[in-house]
Amino acid sequence: MVGELEPERGRMRISDADRHRVAEILRGAAGEGRLDIDELDERLEATYAARTYADLVPITHDLPVAAGAEVAPARAGSSIVSGPAQERHVAILGGFDRKGVWVVPEHLSVFAMMGGADLDLREAKFAASEVTITVNCFMGGAQVTVPPHVNVVLEGTGIMGGYSGPGTRHAAEITPDSPTVRVRGVAVWGGVSVERKPLRGF
Incomplete structure (x- = not known):
C-alpha cells in the first residue's frame, strides 16, 4: 500500500506513468474539496520532482483514495498498473x-x-x-x-x-x-x- 512500501521498493526509481497516476489522485482529491488550489499546486510540483517510490508516499498519505491505490512498480512488461477508477x-x-x-x-x-x-x-x-x-x-x-x-x-x-x-x-x-x-x-x-x-x- 502507499504507506507500506518495502525499503527495496521505496528506493526504486519511478516512471512518468507513476507520476501521472499520483497526479490524477491529487486532482481527484481537489475536485472533492480535500485539497485547495495552493495545496494541489504544491503537491503536483512535489510529484513531478519525485525520483523514487518513497518520495511519493508523503504526497498522498492523508488522502482516503491513497488507501486503495498502490504506488508500486508494475509487473515487468505489464501494461496494467494502479490508476484512477x-x-x-x-x-x-x-x-x-x-x-x-x-x-x-x-x-x-x-x-x-x-x-x-x-x-x-x-x-x-x-x-x-x-x-x-x-x-x-x-x-x-x-x-x-x-x-x-x-x-x-x-x-x-x-x-x-x-x-x-x-x-x-x-x-x-x-x-x-x-x-x-x-x-x-x-x-x-x-x-x-x-x-x-x-x-x-x-
Whole structure:
C-alpha cells in the first residue's frame, strides 16, 4: 500500500506513468474539496520532482483514495498498473487530448460538443485489464488510437453520425492477456473513430 512500501521498493526509481497516476489522485482529491488550489499546486510540483517510490508516499498519505491505490512498480512488461477508477472530461468549442505516457482509468468519459478529443493509447498504461471509454459527441468528434496488442470492443451508436472501429491490420498481436478497450457512447452529427496503429518508431 502507499504507506507500506518495502525499503527495496521505496528506493526504486519511478516512471512518468507513476507520476501521472499520483497526479490524477491529487486532482481527484481537489475536485472533492480535500485539497485547495495552493495545496494541489504544491503537491503536483512535489510529484513531478519525485525520483523514487518513497518520495511519493508523503504526497498522498492523508488522502482516503491513497488507501486503495498502490504506488508500486508494475509487473515487468505489464501494461496494467494502479490508476484512477474514473475520469470525466468535457470539450466544448475546444479539444481534449491525451498522448504519450499516461494511465487510462477503468472508466473514462468524454463529452465533445462542437469540439473534439484525441486519445492516443499507444504508450499508455491501463488501470484495469478492461477499460471503458465513453465518448458522447454532438457536432463534434473523437479519435482513439490503440496499439496493436490491444483488443477493441466497439459499442457506439451514430445518429446522423457514426462510430468506426479498427480493421484487422496488426490484430494478430492480440493475445488472451491483452487489455481490452471498450468504446461506447452516442455520436449526433459527429463521429468517433478507433484506429489501431503500431507504436511510434516502428
